[in-house]
Amino acid sequence: MRLLLVEDNARLASLIREGLDRQGFAVDWCETVAGAEHALTINGYDLMLLDLGLPDGEGLDLVRGLRRRQDTMPILVLTARGGLDDRVLGLDAGADDYLVKPFQIPELAARCRALLRRPGASLGTELSAGNITLHSAERSVKVAGEPVVATPREVDLLECLLRRAGHVVAKQALEGALYSMDAEVTPNALEACVSRLRKRLATAGADVQIRTVHGVGYALFAPMPAHG
């Protein structure tokens, strides 16, 4: 995975590069809007990390320019601006996510992974959390390397949760992904499906946890990795 970091503070940039490097990302760095535009013409990047106030211009103008050219590269805005309207402004300009400084490397890495996992970002991704793995093209699930039999709907559900692992996926979003528009969905259908998937994963010895967030949706949590 090749990332482009656009950040004018050299010390912060080198810390971010080191941190993401340890997490398995290759990070190129430039300091200005012009530098970023130049780098983009030379290399293809999977993701751009963008600071907003740059010496030669506004980071958001760079986002708008890319989106005008139909470039769908995911963009994560890293900024000290946490104003009430800043996040909406950033997302409206075409950024995919917005992270306010200061942040921790694990949080930044998780956001990067989430953006890279987006459908359409690449085909046939292998999604994993804890000891479970799901191959999105083969529709196969493995726990600790052993195949697990699951219904297509349970695989769909697991894929949705894995793509947003560590985050809550709204009930409506899951229902929209699992059931076609005209299908009669009983209020308990999703709940029953989640409960079957939980049982299946537990039986197979999976170490992930699917939690219910009452009134909101579901979230899949991987076991806490050893910190540092």
Add this chain to the structure above:
Amino acid sequence: MDKAGNSKRGPAGPTLFRQIATRLAAFTLLFALLDVGIVVFTYSSQPESLAQELLTLEADKAERSTALAPDLLAGPPGAEHWAASYVEPAVGGSVPLKSRVDAPGGILMDWTRRERIPGGYRISGVRSVQQGGQQRWLFMQFEGDGIRPYVPVIANEIVQHVVLPLIPLSLLLLLFNVFAVRRVLGPLQRAEAEVDALDPDNILMRLSEAPEPREVNTLVRAVNRALTRLDQTMAILRGFTANAAHELRTPLSIMQLSLDKLPPGPLRDDLQADTQHMARLVGQMLDLAQADALAVEPEALVDLADIGREIVGAMAPKAFAAQRDLRFEAIGDTRALGHAEAIYRIYRNLIDNALAHAPGDTPIEVTAGPGPQISVRDYGPGIADEDLPHIFERFWRKDRRKSDGAGLGLGIVQRLAEAHDGAITVCNAPGGGALFRVTFAPPGLG
């Protein structure tokens, strides 16, 4: 609002009405005295006309008192050898007079003569007097010295030309004063009411400018200019807090990320906890500065349930990591007028507060609705009565030894709620735990 020594009534100085009234009266008096002086001066420099007026005055007396024989007229004060009698045109000279009765031309008519005699002057003359529909001629003569015989004439002149015109004029002026002052002060009173209604939260408010009187208008405009300068100062202050907090974020990021490179150990853990606390404080200061400046668009319609689901979803991983259960429920119509990001922060600060103050294994219930309100309920110890007045104060913490917060969260919530024309209430819920409720303006009231 009123604090001690800040009562609405000012010092009991004289009213403008009284000031104008006393000044008008004083001025009238001065004018009257000046007038008297002018009258006295004018006549004393014209003894001829003074003598003429004196005889006319005496003749008027004779005319008014029909019963009185001319001899009984007292004559002017201090007059010697006063004589008065009716004369016939034909008779001339039969009365014992020291002067001729008929006019120098021999034809009877009004005439006056003043002549100098040793030790004073002698004044004589004839006046036509109407008595019983009949014209008669009154001859008068006396001798005198100095100003004294003229006193009645001068007094009469003063009454006629000074007192009679000035008294009604003064009364009219005082009456006019009542209306004028009331009319002039009307705009001032309105301005006073508006100044009293000035709200430090609504910094854009200005006094309405009445076109007249111009003096009040200039005062109102001066006050408005002062308010504008005040606004600018406030904006600079707020801007400073916001800029300072903003500028601190990049160095804080560098600190946090640098600490990650230290070898693991208790020192690194402490430093990481400290920088996290500091990052939180900086974030809250910035939030507060932004909350102070928040203006909610009157037509911004949001669904409190959507925002609630988003924030509960975003915070659930954190709560679960702390072994806490975070639940959300939407009841009925949950639309409200508001700023989505601001309401998101209201939820977040209330949930953070519940996470910090309720014990580890208790759930937190977040509710949107029914109607334009949200609530966050925990199952902790609730809020002690003596703490209630303080919980929204900035930088207040129940236990200052705990370093997990800055005491700004609830202050931010309150400020954001106020910016929505909403309100925050807190009570201890039945069954234990604190229940915070924030109400917003319902849609369709913009």
